[in-house]
Amino acid sequence: xxxxxxxxxxxxxxxxxxIELEKGDPVVFEKYWRKxxxxxxxxxxxxxxxxxxGDAKNNVCWYMLPEVERSIRRLHxxxxxxxxHDRYIVVGTGATQLFQASVFALSPPHPSKPINVxxxxxxxxxxxxxxxxxxxxxxxxxxxxxxxQKNEPYIEVITSxxxxxxxxxxxxxxxxxxxxxxxxxxYYWPHYTPITxxxxxxxxxxxxxxxTGHAGSRFGWAVVKDIEVAKKMTKYVQLSxxxxxxETQTRVVKIxxxxxxxxxxxxxMESELFFEYSKRLLRERWQKLWAVIDESKVFSVAKYSKxxxxxxxxxxxxxxxxxxxxxxxxxxxxxxxxxxxxxxxARGGKRFGVDSKYARISMIGTDDxxxxxxxxxxxxxxx
Amino acid sequence: xxxxxxxxxxxxxxxxxxIELEKGDPVVFEKYWRKxxxxxxxxxxxxxxxxxxGDAKNNVCWYMLPEVERSIRRLHxxxxxxxxHDRYIVVGTGATQLFQASVFALSPPHPSKPINVxxxxxxxxxxxxxxxxxxxxxxxxxxxxxxxQKNEPYIEVITSxxxxxxxxxxxxxxxxxxxxxxxxxxYYWPHYTPITxxxxxxxxxxxxxxxTGHAGSRFGWAVVKDIEVAKKMTKYVQLSxxxxxxETQTRVVKIxxxxxxxxxxxxxMESELFFEYSKRLLRERWQKLWAVIDESKVFSVAKYSKxxxxxxxxxxxxxxxxxxxxxxxxxxxxxxxxxxxxxxxARGGKRFGVDSKYARISMIGTDDxxxxxxxxxxxxxxx
Numbered sequence: 001x002x003x004x005x006x007x008x009x010x011x012x013x014x015x016x017x018x019i020e021l022e023k024g025d026p027v028v029f030e031k032y033w034r035k036x037x038x039x040x041x042x043x044x045x046x047x048x049x050x051x052x053x054g055d056a057k058n059n060v061c062w063y064m065l066p067e068v069e070r071s072i073r074r075l076h077x078x079x080x081x082x083x084x085h086d087r088y089i090v091v092g093t094g095a096t097q098l099f100q101a102s103v104f105a106l107s108p109p110h111p112s113k114p115i116n117v118x119x120x121x122x123x124x125x126x127x128x129x130x131x132x133x134x135x136x137x138x139x140x141x142x143x144x145x146x147x148x149q150k151n152e153p154y155i156e157v158i159t160s161x162x163x164x165x166x167x168x169x170x171x172x173x174x175x176x177x178x179x180x181x182x183x184x185x186x187y188y189w190p191h192y193t194p195i196t197x198x199x200x201x202x203x204x205x206x207x208x209x210x211x212t213g214h215a216g217s218r219f220g221w222a223v224v225k226d227i228e229v230a231k232k233m234t235k236y237v238q239l240s241x242x243x244x245x246x247e248t249q250t251r252v253v254k255i256x257x258x259x260x261x262x263x264x265x266x267x268x269m270e271s272e273l274f275f276e277y278s279k280r281l282l283r284e285r286w287q288k289l290w291a292v293i294d295e296s297k298v299f300s301v302a303k304y305s306k307x308x309x310x311x312x313x314x315x316x317x318x319x320x321x322x323x324x325x326x327x328x329x330x331x332x333x334x335x336x337x338x339x340x341x342x343x344x345x346a347r348g349g350k351r352f353g354v355d356s357k358y359a360r361i362s363m364i365g366t367d368d369x370x371x372x373x374x375x376x377x378x379x380x381x382x383x
Numbered sequence: 384x385x386x387x388x389x390x391x392x393x394x395x396x397x398x399x400x401x402i403e404l405e406k407g408d409p410v411v412f413e414k415y416w417r418k419x420x421x422x423x424x425x426x427x428x429x430x431x432x433x434x435x436x437g438d439a440k441n442n443v444c445w446y447m448l449p450e451v452e453r454s455i456r457r458l459h460x461x462x463x464x465x466x467x468h469d470r471y472i473v474v475g476t477g478a479t480q481l482f483q484a485s486v487f488a489l490s491p492p493h494p495s496k497p498i499n500v501x502x503x504x505x506x507x508x509x510x511x512x513x514x515x516x517x518x519x520x521x522x523x524x525x526x527x528x529x530x531x532q533k534n535e536p537y538i539e540v541i542t543s544x545x546x547x548x549x550x551x552x553x554x555x556x557x558x559x560x561x562x563x564x565x566x567x568x569x570y571y572w573p574h575y576t577p578i579t580x581x582x583x584x585x586x587x588x589x590x591x592x593x594x595t596g597h598a599g600s601r602f603g604w605a606v607v608k609d610i611e612v613a614k615k616m617t618k619y620v621q622l623s624x625x626x627x628x629x630e631t632q633t634r635v636v637k638i639x640x641x642x643x644x645x646x647x648x649x650x651x652m653e654s655e656l657f658f659e660y661s662k663r664l665l666r667e668r669w670q671k672l673w674a675v676i677d678e679s680k681v682f683s684v685a686k687y688s689k690x691x692x693x694x695x696x697x698x699x700x701x702x703x704x705x706x707x708x709x710x711x712x713x714x715x716x717x718x719x720x721x722x723x724x725x726x727x728x729a730r731g732g733k734r735f736g737v738d739s740k741y742a743r744i745s746m747i748g749t750d751d752x753x754x755x756x757x758x759x760x761x762x763x764x765x766x
Contacts, residue, residue, distance in 0.1 A: 025434050033430035040430075044634060046423025046641070047416035049599040051408050052592075093476050093601075093624035100623070104517065126622070133622050134487065135520030209435075216432040216629035218476075239509070239516050240483070240623065241476040246599035247630035251427060258429070 021362040022345040029213025049246035063243025071256040083200040088230035095207035095220030105232035106180040107138040116142025119157040121353035159184040164360035166320030191278035193318040194309035282319035323361040334359035342376040396755040404745040411747040412596025432629035446626025454639040466583040471613035478590035478603030488615035489563040490521040499525025502540040504736035542567040547743035549703030574661035576701040577692035665702035706744040717742035725759040
């Protein structure tokens with residue numbers, strides 16, 4: 001392992017520079033992979049993996065390399081966060097593509113009107129646009145799941161831990177109509193939240209971006225109970241992009257392999273294991289944040305409860321990938337306040353279906369940006 | 384350059400084995416890349432390219448690496464098949480994703496009814512499903528462009544050279560209504576067809592799969608005149624998959640770089656240049672095919688005219704990526720005949736919007752499959 005300095009390079013950020021914390025770009029994990037050095041490199045030769053096919057024997061997800069499927073099952077086995085036995089694996093160009101594949105697969109094929117897709121507010125800001133962009137006749141955005149009153153079939157998306165607020169969630173719709181569920185478990189990994197149980201739902205979505213931090217790879221996977229749903233999802237990915245990049249699949253196998261080897265090989269130092277390292281890193285950020293927020297008269301953040309994590313065998317609070325910031329009385333638009341007063345670009349509450357008093361801030365950006373953000377928050381005074 | 388044997392390994396295919404020539408999997412080009420050896424390899428380290436971002440300075444296609452854009456422009460400059468000066472480049476997860484991005488971008492945003500998407504038959508078999516899958520309220524499949532009679536706005540897709548039949552095409556709709564055009568130029572490369580002019584259309588699509596043969600990479604690009612169309616296409620790719628795999632982008636830069644270096648570096652042997660090598664390879668297959676077809680009483684294939692290629696400076700016939708086979712009198716369903724009598728899996732004419740007397744056969748599969756196909760065709764006798 002290459003021993004690199006963990007200190008930030010201390011780049012000076014001028015007070016007038018806008019800090020970009022609007023997206024959830026997971027570059028915080030770069031330093032872990034840098035420390036691991038060349039053992040995580042992949043080499044792809046010019047003639048390798050030129051075919052559309054991944055596995056001619058897979059009668060569901062034909063574009064997936066067999067070693068990708070094995071890696072995904074191994075990772076869930078190591079972490080214990082999801083049941084994969086007797087389940088189908090479908091891979092996509094990010095969980096974004098698979099979310100849309102899921103909605104397509106769960107929608108009735110010949111509806112008299114589009115089925116409603118719901119999520120409890122605050123919900124992930126992109127669901128609505130992803131559902132609405134093509135004005136599909138199969139499905140439509142139905143808004144906040146908590147206020148759904150119709151006696152009509154629906155699809156409810158449960159994001160747990162939730163983006164933006166990190167809360168563990170279950171379904172909330174109270175309709176007598178038949179509902180189908182999509183569990184978006186992008187953040188159900190030990191560095192963000194205690195792993196309290198093996199998730200076991202009909203359709204679960206995961207993403208490489210938020211697990212190991214490799215967002216540039218555009219890779220996600222679904223764990224699916226029903227073979228017909230898995231086949232319909234595969235059909236969607238086929239018509240949308242004829243599968244998933246084989247270069248990406250090669251990297252997924254390598255990176256997941258390195259993560260799992262760390263846990264399964266005798267002699268790994270705990271501090272060098274991916275989830276332990278990353279959890280410590282996020283916890284340190286959250287501790288610094290609490291120190292500043294507790295003193296702030298401008299901002300507040302809801303507290304999280306402790307839980308025992310079956311993976312790390314300790315009791316701890318979550319350390320979510322985002323700060324769900326609330327502006328105190330007198331500030332109506334948190335996003336604008338952050339941008340104008342603090343020169344911090346955040347994503348405002350309205351995008352998540354709630355009040356503009358809230359804004360979402362990335363917790364997984366660079367050290368420099370995070371530290372500068374803390375400095376500006378601690379300097380912010382109510383006028 | 385590694386000198387590998389060009390001979391087929393002569394794998395014996397049993398006469399009862401089904402030969403899969405239904406897809407256009409471009410594995411024929413593998414042997415070229417194998418000959419080039421390690422100079423085409425890419426290495427990606429664990430910490431590289433973890434961000435969603437490709438180029439923060441690109442105000443259109445923000446997820447594209449700057450070197451990808453330069454490579455694409457360089458390739459068109461070398462080949463002379465398309466104008467890229469003063470045009471925007473948008474990249475996607477294959478031309479498949481970009482085709483859908485194009486249709487979205489060209490559709491009116493608030494239509495009273497969906498705009499018709501048309502293509503002249505025989506048209507690429509996947510357009511219809513890609514357009515219809517989500518029952519969009521923005522656009523719908525309008526069928527054969529040649530028989531379009533409505534006085535309503537439309538989008539016409541012009542595939543040139545055409546898939547399945549290799550014909551050079553222009554728009555065919557004769558409507559007084561306003562039409563928008565998408566030029567799918569996936570096969571407008573020197574190994575398939577003479578490059579007679581620099582294509583210069585509003586929206587042109589290209590794919591890595593059919594250019595260099597790297598279908599597993601899932602990479603395509605669009606050359607776009609209007610910045611607003613380019614931005615809308617980018618938005619579609621963003622909502623569909625948050626960009627394009629960075630591992631793929633890295634490989635595109637390497638492979639296109641090797642192709643272009645060959646032409647721009649002094650001292651390359653012509654026979655080792657990508658397009659010359661690949662053209663020879665396809666021409667040899669076509670010559671073998673003609674020898675068999677000319678004798679056949681069961682099958683026919685329409686002849687192509689010669690044209691001067693500005694790139695290779697010679698006059699030659701096209702050597703398309705597919706055979707568009709016609710069954711002679713008495714055989715009504717060419718696909719079924721091929722499967723039942725010859726154990727060859729092809730794609731039948733109906734999928735392309737025409738008569739089932741036709742079927743499409745891949746010309747870019749393995750040597751073994753192609754040679755076995757020829758053997759079976761030459762043995763086929765009319766009953």
